[in-house]
Amino acid sequence: MSDAQALLAGLAAGCALLALFAAWRQARRGRRRDLDAVGWIDWTTVQMAALIALAVLAGLAFKA
Structure with missing residues (x-):
């Protein structure tokens, strides 16, 4: 895996964490x-x- 792919994968992981955080905050907002x-x-x-x-x-990160 190249450095660019590793950077894109890290950014994708950050987006996944942000999506999970937003889901948690939306659930709290609903209650x-x-x-x-x-x-x-x-x-x-x-x-x-x-x-x-x-x-x-x-x-982009895992493009063959």
Whole structure:
């Protein structure tokens, strides 16, 4: 594996962690007690963007 592929794989792993974090935050947001206390980050959008970036980076990193 070249250095560029290792960098892309590391970025893909970071995107996977970000997607997991966003899913956890969205689950917490859905269980909040005070329904009027909404946040300013749409965690679903963050999760989808991270998953798309993960797919692209993983595809580039492990391209034959």
